[in-house]
Amino acid sequence: MVTVGVLALQGDFEAHARAVLALGHEPCAVKTAADLAGTDALVLPGGESSTMLKLLREERLFEPLREACTSGRPVLGTCAGAILLARSVTNPDQESLGVLDIAVERNGYGRQRDSFITELPPGALGGGPLEAVFIRAPVIRETGPEVEVVLEHDGRPVLVRRGAVWAATFHPEMSGDVRVLEAVLRSGDP
Protein backbone atom coordinates (compact mmCIF):
# COMPACT_ATOMS: atom_id res chain seq x y z
CA MET A 1 0.00 0.00 0.00
CA VAL A 2 1.25 3.47 -0.87
CA THR A 3 0.13 6.91 0.23
CA VAL A 4 -1.12 8.96 -2.70
CA GLY A 5 -1.25 12.70 -2.14
CA VAL A 6 -4.19 14.26 -3.99
CA LEU A 7 -3.94 18.02 -4.52
CA ALA A 8 -7.19 19.21 -2.90
CA LEU A 9 -7.22 22.98 -3.41
CA GLN A 10 -10.17 22.79 -5.80
CA GLY A 11 -11.70 20.35 -8.29
CA ASP A 12 -12.63 16.67 -8.43
CA PHE A 13 -10.12 15.55 -5.80
CA GLU A 14 -12.73 13.33 -4.12
CA ALA A 15 -13.21 11.29 -7.29
CA HIS A 16 -9.44 10.72 -7.38
CA ALA A 17 -9.41 9.76 -3.69
CA ARG A 18 -12.10 7.15 -4.42
CA ALA A 19 -9.99 5.72 -7.27
CA VAL A 20 -6.96 5.51 -4.96
CA LEU A 21 -9.06 3.68 -2.35
CA ALA A 22 -10.43 1.32 -5.01
CA LEU A 23 -6.86 0.21 -5.71
CA GLY A 24 -6.31 -0.47 -2.01
CA HIS A 25 -4.05 2.53 -1.46
CA GLU A 26 -4.27 5.43 0.98
CA PRO A 27 -5.35 8.87 -0.35
CA CYS A 28 -4.15 11.97 1.48
CA ALA A 29 -5.44 15.49 0.78
CA VAL A 30 -2.67 17.97 -0.08
CA LYS A 31 -3.56 21.60 0.66
CA THR A 32 -0.31 22.90 2.15
CA ALA A 33 3.40 22.13 1.71
CA ALA A 34 3.40 20.16 4.98
CA ASP A 35 0.87 17.72 3.48
CA LEU A 36 3.44 16.61 0.87
CA ALA A 37 5.57 14.86 3.49
CA GLY A 38 4.94 11.14 3.55
CA THR A 39 3.34 10.93 0.10
CA ASP A 40 4.68 8.19 -2.20
CA ALA A 41 2.81 9.39 -5.30
CA LEU A 42 0.86 12.49 -6.34
CA VAL A 43 -2.34 13.23 -8.22
CA LEU A 44 -3.22 16.67 -9.61
CA PRO A 45 -6.99 16.58 -10.24
CA GLY A 46 -9.37 18.18 -12.69
CA GLY A 47 -10.91 21.54 -11.89
CA GLU A 48 -9.98 25.09 -12.80
CA SER A 49 -6.24 25.46 -13.30
CA SER A 50 -6.34 29.25 -12.82
CA THR A 51 -7.94 28.79 -9.38
CA MET A 52 -5.44 26.10 -8.37
CA LEU A 53 -2.51 28.19 -9.58
CA LYS A 54 -3.59 31.16 -7.49
CA LEU A 55 -3.99 29.01 -4.36
CA LEU A 56 -0.65 27.25 -5.02
CA ARG A 57 1.11 30.61 -5.01
CA GLU A 58 -0.81 31.92 -2.04
CA GLU A 59 0.01 28.90 0.15
CA ARG A 60 3.62 28.92 -1.04
CA LEU A 61 2.94 25.40 -2.31
CA PHE A 62 4.08 26.06 -5.90
CA GLU A 63 7.81 25.34 -5.42
CA PRO A 64 7.39 22.43 -2.97
CA LEU A 65 4.90 20.81 -5.37
CA ARG A 66 7.26 21.30 -8.30
CA GLU A 67 10.06 19.66 -6.31
CA ALA A 68 7.78 16.78 -5.29
CA CYS A 69 6.78 16.26 -8.93
CA THR A 70 10.45 15.93 -9.97
CA SER A 71 11.42 13.67 -7.07
CA GLY A 72 10.82 10.43 -8.96
CA ARG A 73 7.43 9.83 -7.32
CA PRO A 74 4.71 8.67 -9.72
CA VAL A 75 2.61 11.71 -10.69
CA LEU A 76 -0.72 11.84 -12.54
CA GLY A 77 -2.28 15.11 -13.69
CA THR A 78 -5.76 14.99 -15.25
CA CYS A 79 -7.24 17.90 -17.24
CA ALA A 80 -6.42 20.94 -15.05
CA GLY A 81 -3.71 18.78 -13.47
CA ALA A 82 -2.17 18.18 -16.91
CA ILE A 83 -2.22 21.95 -17.47
CA LEU A 84 -0.35 22.49 -14.19
CA LEU A 85 2.33 19.92 -15.12
CA ALA A 86 2.95 21.32 -18.62
CA ARG A 87 6.04 23.16 -19.88
CA SER A 88 3.87 25.85 -21.47
CA VAL A 89 0.20 26.83 -21.42
CA THR A 90 -1.82 28.92 -23.87
CA ASN A 91 -5.41 30.26 -24.21
CA PRO A 92 -4.59 32.28 -22.20
CA ASP A 93 -0.85 32.11 -21.46
CA GLN A 94 -0.45 30.89 -17.92
CA GLU A 95 2.32 29.93 -15.51
CA SER A 96 2.79 26.20 -14.88
CA LEU A 97 5.04 23.83 -12.93
CA GLY A 98 6.97 22.93 -16.09
CA VAL A 99 7.73 19.34 -15.02
CA LEU A 100 6.48 17.64 -18.20
CA ASP A 101 7.68 18.69 -21.66
CA ILE A 102 4.29 19.31 -23.27
CA ALA A 103 2.59 22.44 -24.62
CA VAL A 104 -1.08 22.60 -23.64
CA GLU A 105 -3.95 24.73 -24.90
CA ARG A 106 -6.65 25.31 -22.27
CA ASN A 107 -10.26 24.55 -23.31
CA GLY A 108 -8.84 23.28 -26.60
CA TYR A 109 -12.08 21.48 -27.52
CA GLY A 110 -14.31 24.43 -26.64
CA ARG A 111 -16.95 24.96 -23.95
CA GLN A 112 -19.15 22.56 -21.95
CA ARG A 113 -21.31 21.90 -25.03
CA ASP A 114 -18.20 20.39 -26.64
CA SER A 115 -17.58 18.03 -23.68
CA PHE A 116 -17.94 14.35 -24.63
CA ILE A 117 -17.51 10.74 -23.55
CA THR A 118 -15.80 8.30 -25.89
CA GLU A 119 -14.06 4.92 -25.88
CA LEU A 120 -10.35 4.62 -26.64
CA PRO A 121 -8.36 1.54 -27.70
CA PRO A 122 -6.40 0.77 -24.50
CA GLY A 123 -2.98 0.49 -26.16
CA ALA A 124 -0.26 -0.44 -23.71
CA LEU A 125 -2.73 -0.31 -20.79
CA GLY A 126 -4.20 -3.61 -21.99
CA GLY A 127 -7.72 -5.03 -21.62
CA GLY A 128 -10.87 -3.81 -23.32
CA PRO A 129 -11.74 -0.33 -24.61
CA LEU A 130 -11.11 2.48 -22.14
CA GLU A 131 -13.86 5.01 -21.46
CA ALA A 132 -12.59 8.60 -21.62
CA VAL A 133 -14.59 11.55 -20.24
CA PHE A 134 -13.54 14.91 -21.70
CA ILE A 135 -14.93 17.98 -19.89
CA ARG A 136 -13.94 21.41 -21.23
CA ALA A 137 -10.72 19.53 -21.89
CA PRO A 138 -7.33 20.95 -22.84
CA VAL A 139 -5.47 19.84 -25.97
CA ILE A 140 -1.82 18.77 -25.94
CA ARG A 141 -0.38 20.71 -28.91
CA GLU A 142 3.27 19.61 -28.65
CA THR A 143 5.18 16.85 -26.92
CA GLY A 144 8.93 16.94 -26.28
CA PRO A 145 11.24 14.27 -27.73
CA GLU A 146 11.38 12.31 -24.47
CA VAL A 147 7.63 12.29 -23.95
CA GLU A 148 5.84 9.05 -24.85
CA VAL A 149 2.30 9.28 -26.24
CA VAL A 150 0.40 6.45 -24.54
CA LEU A 151 -3.12 7.10 -25.87
CA GLU A 152 -4.47 9.20 -28.71
CA HIS A 153 -7.91 10.38 -29.77
CA ASP A 154 -8.54 11.81 -33.25
CA GLY A 155 -4.80 12.03 -33.82
CA ARG A 156 -4.24 14.08 -30.67
CA PRO A 157 -2.29 12.81 -27.65
CA VAL A 158 -4.65 12.41 -24.67
CA LEU A 159 -2.45 10.38 -22.29
CA VAL A 160 1.29 11.04 -22.22
CA ARG A 161 4.18 10.25 -19.89
CA ARG A 162 7.80 10.86 -19.30
CA GLY A 163 9.17 8.38 -16.78
CA ALA A 164 6.78 8.36 -13.84
CA VAL A 165 5.12 11.70 -14.67
CA TRP A 166 1.82 11.26 -16.55
CA ALA A 167 -0.73 13.69 -17.95
CA ALA A 168 -4.25 12.91 -19.23
CA THR A 169 -6.51 15.47 -20.88
CA PHE A 170 -9.53 13.31 -19.94
CA HIS A 171 -10.77 12.12 -16.53
CA PRO A 172 -9.99 8.45 -15.82
CA GLU A 173 -11.17 9.11 -12.23
CA MET A 174 -14.73 9.61 -13.49
CA SER A 175 -15.04 6.19 -15.13
CA GLY A 176 -14.53 3.76 -12.25
CA ASP A 177 -11.74 2.21 -14.38
CA VAL A 178 -8.45 2.22 -12.52
CA ARG A 179 -6.15 1.09 -15.35
CA VAL A 180 -4.56 4.52 -15.84
CA LEU A 181 -3.90 5.08 -12.13
CA GLU A 182 -2.59 1.52 -11.83
CA ALA A 183 -0.12 2.10 -14.68
CA VAL A 184 0.98 5.40 -13.13
CA LEU A 185 1.66 3.87 -9.72
CA ARG A 186 3.52 0.96 -11.34
CA SER A 187 5.73 3.34 -13.31
CA GLY A 188 7.44 4.45 -10.10
CA ASP A 189 8.90 0.98 -9.50
CA PRO A 190 12.66 0.81 -10.11
Next chain:
Amino acid sequence: MTEAQTPLRLKTGLAEMLKGGVIMDVTTVEQATIAEQSGACAVMALERVPSDIRKDGGVARMARIDIIESIMGTVSIPVMAKARIGHFAEAQVLQQLGVDYIDESEVLTPADDKFHIDKHAFDVPFVCGCRNLGEALRRIGEGAAMIRTKGEAGSGNIVEAVRHMRQVMKDMRELQVMGEEELMTAAKDLGAPYELVRMVAQSGKLPVPNFAAGGVATPADAALMMSLGAEAVFVGSGIFKSQDPPTFAAAIVKATTHWNDPALVLEACRTVAAAPMVGLDVASMEPDQLLQTRGW
Protein backbone atom coordinates in the same frame (compact mmCIF):
# COMPACT_ATOMS: atom_id res chain seq x y z
CA MET B 1 -39.05 18.99 -27.57
CA THR B 2 -37.12 15.71 -27.61
CA GLU B 3 -34.92 14.19 -24.94
CA ALA B 4 -31.42 15.68 -25.09
CA GLN B 5 -28.47 13.47 -26.01
CA THR B 6 -26.07 14.58 -23.29
CA PRO B 7 -25.80 11.97 -20.50
CA LEU B 8 -26.34 13.19 -16.92
CA ARG B 9 -22.79 12.10 -16.10
CA LEU B 10 -21.34 14.68 -18.47
CA LYS B 11 -23.59 17.34 -16.93
CA THR B 12 -22.70 16.48 -13.32
CA GLY B 13 -19.09 16.06 -14.49
CA LEU B 14 -18.62 19.81 -14.88
CA ALA B 15 -20.12 20.32 -11.41
CA GLU B 16 -17.55 17.81 -10.07
CA MET B 17 -14.82 20.05 -11.49
CA LEU B 18 -16.24 23.06 -9.61
CA LYS B 19 -16.10 21.37 -6.20
CA GLY B 20 -14.13 23.11 -3.49
CA GLY B 21 -14.46 26.35 -5.44
CA VAL B 22 -16.37 29.63 -5.47
CA ILE B 23 -18.80 30.67 -8.21
CA MET B 24 -19.22 34.43 -8.28
CA ASP B 25 -22.12 36.57 -9.52
CA VAL B 26 -20.96 39.19 -12.04
CA THR B 27 -22.82 41.81 -14.06
CA THR B 28 -19.99 43.21 -16.23
CA VAL B 29 -16.85 42.05 -18.02
CA GLU B 30 -14.76 44.02 -15.52
CA GLN B 31 -16.34 42.16 -12.60
CA ALA B 32 -15.86 38.82 -14.38
CA THR B 33 -12.16 39.59 -14.82
CA ILE B 34 -11.78 40.51 -11.15
CA ALA B 35 -13.57 37.26 -10.20
CA GLU B 36 -11.29 35.15 -12.39
CA GLN B 37 -8.13 36.84 -11.12
CA SER B 38 -9.31 36.37 -7.54
CA GLY B 39 -9.60 32.61 -8.00
CA ALA B 40 -13.28 32.04 -8.89
CA CYS B 41 -13.80 28.58 -10.44
CA ALA B 42 -16.74 29.93 -12.48
CA VAL B 43 -18.81 33.09 -12.88
CA MET B 44 -22.57 33.59 -12.99
CA ALA B 45 -23.63 36.29 -15.44
CA LEU B 46 -26.73 38.22 -14.44
CA GLU B 47 -28.45 41.53 -15.04
CA ARG B 48 -28.31 42.81 -11.47
CA VAL B 49 -26.94 41.22 -8.30
CA PRO B 50 -29.69 40.01 -5.95
CA SER B 51 -29.41 42.89 -3.47
CA ASP B 52 -30.05 45.37 -6.31
CA ILE B 53 -32.97 43.28 -7.58
CA ARG B 54 -34.36 43.46 -4.05
CA LYS B 55 -33.77 47.21 -3.79
CA ASP B 56 -34.90 48.30 -7.26
CA GLY B 57 -37.80 45.90 -7.68
CA GLY B 58 -39.40 45.36 -11.09
CA VAL B 59 -39.19 42.18 -13.15
CA ALA B 60 -35.77 40.51 -13.04
CA ARG B 61 -34.96 38.61 -16.25
CA MET B 62 -32.15 36.76 -18.00
CA ALA B 63 -29.10 39.02 -18.46
CA ARG B 64 -28.48 40.96 -21.67
CA ILE B 65 -27.00 38.71 -24.35
CA ASP B 66 -24.22 41.12 -25.32
CA ILE B 67 -23.00 41.18 -21.71
CA ILE B 68 -23.07 37.39 -21.32
CA GLU B 69 -21.31 37.03 -24.66
CA SER B 70 -18.57 39.48 -23.79
CA ILE B 71 -18.00 37.72 -20.45
CA MET B 72 -17.77 34.37 -22.28
CA GLY B 73 -15.26 35.91 -24.65
CA THR B 74 -13.13 37.34 -21.85
CA VAL B 75 -12.70 34.78 -19.07
CA SER B 76 -11.28 31.25 -19.42
CA ILE B 77 -13.35 29.74 -16.58
CA PRO B 78 -16.91 28.37 -17.03
CA VAL B 79 -19.67 30.94 -17.48
CA MET B 80 -23.12 30.28 -16.04
CA ALA B 81 -26.24 32.39 -16.55
CA LYS B 82 -29.64 32.60 -14.88
CA ALA B 83 -32.99 31.89 -16.48
CA ARG B 84 -36.38 32.56 -14.87
CA ILE B 85 -38.17 29.62 -13.26
CA GLY B 86 -40.21 27.91 -15.98
CA HIS B 87 -38.90 30.15 -18.77
CA PHE B 88 -37.67 27.44 -21.13
CA ALA B 89 -37.34 29.91 -24.00
CA GLU B 90 -34.78 31.93 -22.03
CA ALA B 91 -33.02 28.64 -21.30
CA GLN B 92 -33.06 27.69 -25.00
CA VAL B 93 -31.50 31.05 -25.84
CA LEU B 94 -28.78 30.55 -23.24
CA GLN B 95 -28.12 27.01 -24.49
CA GLN B 96 -27.88 28.30 -28.06
CA LEU B 97 -25.44 30.96 -26.88
CA GLY B 98 -23.26 28.22 -25.38
CA VAL B 99 -23.18 29.08 -21.68
CA ASP B 100 -21.68 26.27 -19.59
CA TYR B 101 -24.44 25.99 -16.96
CA ILE B 102 -27.92 27.48 -16.48
CA ASP B 103 -29.27 28.46 -13.06
CA GLU B 104 -33.07 28.19 -13.07
CA SER B 105 -33.21 30.76 -10.35
CA GLU B 106 -35.68 32.08 -7.80
CA VAL B 107 -33.60 35.28 -7.77
CA LEU B 108 -35.24 36.21 -11.08
CA THR B 109 -38.99 36.80 -11.33
CA PRO B 110 -40.67 33.44 -12.02
CA ALA B 111 -42.15 33.08 -15.51
CA ASP B 112 -44.39 30.13 -14.60
CA ASP B 113 -46.26 29.90 -11.31
CA LYS B 114 -46.73 26.11 -11.53
CA PHE B 115 -44.02 24.40 -13.53
CA HIS B 116 -40.26 24.38 -13.66
CA ILE B 117 -38.29 23.81 -16.89
CA ASP B 118 -38.05 20.24 -18.22
CA LYS B 119 -34.30 20.12 -17.87
CA HIS B 120 -33.98 16.64 -19.42
CA ALA B 121 -34.77 18.28 -22.74
CA PHE B 122 -31.54 20.29 -22.66
CA ASP B 123 -27.91 19.41 -23.41
CA VAL B 124 -26.68 22.24 -21.21
CA PRO B 125 -26.60 21.31 -17.50
CA PHE B 126 -28.82 23.10 -14.96
CA VAL B 127 -28.44 24.05 -11.31
CA CYS B 128 -31.54 24.69 -9.17
CA GLY B 129 -32.14 25.94 -5.64
CA CYS B 130 -33.81 24.07 -2.78
CA ARG B 131 -34.85 24.51 0.84
CA ASN B 132 -35.26 20.84 1.70
CA LEU B 133 -34.73 17.36 0.30
CA GLY B 134 -38.14 17.10 -1.36
CA GLU B 135 -37.50 20.25 -3.38
CA ALA B 136 -33.97 19.07 -4.27
CA LEU B 137 -35.25 15.71 -5.52
CA ARG B 138 -38.09 17.29 -7.52
CA ARG B 139 -35.53 19.42 -9.35
CA ILE B 140 -33.23 16.43 -9.89
CA GLY B 141 -36.25 14.50 -11.15
CA GLU B 142 -36.76 17.28 -13.70
CA GLY B 143 -33.13 16.91 -14.80
CA ALA B 144 -31.07 19.31 -12.65
CA ALA B 145 -27.39 18.26 -12.57
CA MET B 146 -26.47 20.33 -9.53
CA ILE B 147 -28.38 21.46 -6.46
CA ARG B 148 -27.70 24.51 -4.32
CA THR B 149 -29.41 25.84 -1.24
CA LYS B 150 -31.66 28.80 -1.91
CA GLY B 151 -30.74 30.67 1.24
CA GLU B 152 -32.05 34.21 1.00
CA ALA B 153 -30.28 35.82 -1.94
CA GLY B 154 -29.19 39.43 -1.62
CA SER B 155 -29.67 39.46 2.15
CA GLY B 156 -26.01 39.13 3.17
CA ASN B 157 -27.42 36.96 5.94
CA ILE B 158 -26.26 33.35 6.10
CA VAL B 159 -29.07 32.08 8.36
CA GLU B 160 -31.35 30.85 5.56
CA ALA B 161 -28.60 29.00 3.69
CA VAL B 162 -27.67 27.31 6.98
CA ARG B 163 -31.30 26.39 7.59
CA HIS B 164 -31.69 24.93 4.09
CA MET B 165 -28.42 22.96 4.16
CA ARG B 166 -29.18 21.56 7.62
CA GLN B 167 -32.68 20.62 6.49
CA VAL B 168 -31.42 18.74 3.41
CA MET B 169 -28.82 16.90 5.53
CA LYS B 170 -31.38 16.04 8.21
CA ASP B 171 -33.91 14.81 5.63
CA MET B 172 -31.21 12.54 4.14
CA ARG B 173 -30.18 11.14 7.52
CA GLU B 174 -33.81 10.31 8.29
CA LEU B 175 -34.19 8.34 5.05
CA GLN B 176 -31.08 6.33 5.85
CA VAL B 177 -32.55 4.79 9.00
CA MET B 178 -35.92 3.97 7.43
CA GLY B 179 -36.99 0.49 6.48
CA GLU B 180 -37.64 -0.28 2.80
CA GLU B 181 -41.42 -0.29 3.50
CA GLU B 182 -41.31 3.28 4.85
CA LEU B 183 -39.78 4.83 1.74
CA MET B 184 -42.92 5.15 -0.40
CA THR B 185 -44.69 7.12 2.33
CA ALA B 186 -41.52 9.17 2.80
CA ALA B 187 -41.55 9.91 -0.94
CA LYS B 188 -45.20 10.97 -0.69
CA ASP B 189 -44.48 13.21 2.31
CA LEU B 190 -41.41 14.76 0.68
CA GLY B 191 -43.23 15.21 -2.63
CA ALA B 192 -40.25 13.55 -4.29
CA PRO B 193 -39.78 10.79 -6.89
CA TYR B 194 -39.69 7.36 -5.20
CA GLU B 195 -36.64 6.09 -7.11
CA LEU B 196 -34.61 9.12 -6.05
CA VAL B 197 -35.77 8.72 -2.45
CA ARG B 198 -34.55 5.10 -2.51
CA MET B 199 -31.25 6.19 -4.00
CA VAL B 200 -30.67 8.74 -1.22
CA ALA B 201 -31.75 6.24 1.46
CA GLN B 202 -29.00 3.91 0.23
CA SER B 203 -26.19 6.39 -0.45
CA GLY B 204 -26.89 9.05 2.17
CA LYS B 205 -26.20 11.81 -0.33
CA LEU B 206 -27.74 13.58 -3.29
CA PRO B 207 -27.15 11.92 -6.68
CA VAL B 208 -25.75 15.25 -7.96
CA PRO B 209 -23.29 17.75 -6.39
CA ASN B 210 -24.69 19.79 -3.51
CA PHE B 211 -23.54 23.43 -3.31
CA ALA B 212 -24.37 26.38 -1.02
CA ALA B 213 -25.87 29.73 -2.06
CA GLY B 214 -27.92 32.62 -0.75
CA GLY B 215 -26.43 34.98 1.81
CA VAL B 216 -22.67 34.28 1.82
CA ALA B 217 -20.98 37.61 2.65
CA THR B 218 -17.72 36.77 4.45
CA PRO B 219 -14.88 34.19 4.36
CA ALA B 220 -16.23 32.69 7.59
CA ASP B 221 -19.70 32.32 6.01
CA ALA B 222 -18.11 30.26 3.21
CA ALA B 223 -16.19 28.10 5.71
CA LEU B 224 -19.42 27.55 7.67
CA MET B 225 -21.31 26.29 4.61
CA MET B 226 -18.46 23.95 3.64
CA SER B 227 -18.40 22.61 7.22
CA LEU B 228 -22.13 21.89 6.99
CA GLY B 229 -21.53 19.71 3.93
CA ALA B 230 -21.63 22.06 0.94
CA GLU B 231 -19.27 20.94 -1.82
CA ALA B 232 -18.74 24.46 -3.23
CA VAL B 233 -20.09 27.97 -2.67
CA PHE B 234 -21.96 30.51 -4.77
CA VAL B 235 -21.47 34.15 -3.79
CA GLY B 236 -23.94 36.66 -5.15
CA SER B 237 -23.99 40.20 -3.81
CA GLY B 238 -21.36 39.41 -1.17
CA ILE B 239 -18.41 40.28 -3.37
CA PHE B 240 -19.39 43.21 -5.55
CA LYS B 241 -21.51 44.87 -2.83
CA SER B 242 -18.60 44.76 -0.38
CA GLN B 243 -16.28 47.74 -0.11
CA ASP B 244 -13.27 45.88 -1.55
CA PRO B 245 -14.40 43.26 -4.10
CA PRO B 246 -10.98 41.80 -5.15
CA THR B 247 -9.93 41.27 -1.53
CA PHE B 248 -13.29 39.79 -0.51
CA ALA B 249 -13.27 37.52 -3.54
CA ALA B 250 -9.77 36.18 -2.85
CA ALA B 251 -10.47 35.77 0.88
CA ILE B 252 -13.69 33.83 0.26
CA VAL B 253 -11.86 31.55 -2.22
CA LYS B 254 -9.15 30.87 0.36
CA ALA B 255 -11.64 30.18 3.17
CA THR B 256 -13.62 27.81 0.92
CA THR B 257 -10.51 25.74 0.10
CA HIS B 258 -9.19 25.68 3.66
CA TRP B 259 -12.57 25.54 5.46
CA ASN B 260 -11.39 22.84 7.88
CA ASP B 261 -8.22 24.69 8.93
CA PRO B 262 -9.20 27.58 11.27
CA ALA B 263 -5.67 29.06 11.13
CA LEU B 264 -5.99 29.55 7.37
CA VAL B 265 -9.59 30.78 7.60
CA LEU B 266 -8.27 33.33 10.11
CA GLU B 267 -5.60 34.35 7.58
CA ALA B 268 -8.35 34.79 4.99
CA CYS B 269 -10.43 36.91 7.39
CA ARG B 270 -7.36 38.97 8.30
CA THR B 271 -6.79 40.07 4.68
CA VAL B 272 -10.21 41.74 4.67
CA ALA B 273 -9.94 45.25 6.09
CA ALA B 274 -13.05 46.73 4.43
CA ALA B 275 -16.71 46.28 5.32
CA PRO B 276 -18.74 43.40 3.92
CA MET B 277 -22.06 44.10 2.24
CA VAL B 278 -24.75 45.47 4.54
CA GLY B 279 -26.94 42.60 5.74
CA LEU B 280 -30.69 42.30 6.21
CA ASP B 281 -32.58 40.70 9.08
CA VAL B 282 -34.50 37.97 7.27
CA ALA B 283 -36.76 37.28 10.26
CA SER B 284 -38.27 40.77 10.07
CA MET B 285 -38.91 40.66 6.32
CA GLU B 286 -42.42 40.60 4.95
CA PRO B 287 -43.27 37.23 3.31
CA ASP B 288 -43.58 38.89 -0.11
CA GLN B 289 -39.99 40.13 0.20
CA LEU B 290 -38.61 36.60 0.37
CA LEU B 291 -37.07 35.13 -2.79
CA GLN B 292 -36.74 31.61 -1.37
CA THR B 293 -40.47 30.91 -1.51
CA ARG B 294 -40.42 31.15 -5.31
CA GLY B 295 -40.37 27.69 -6.94
CA TRP B 296 -42.71 24.75 -6.45
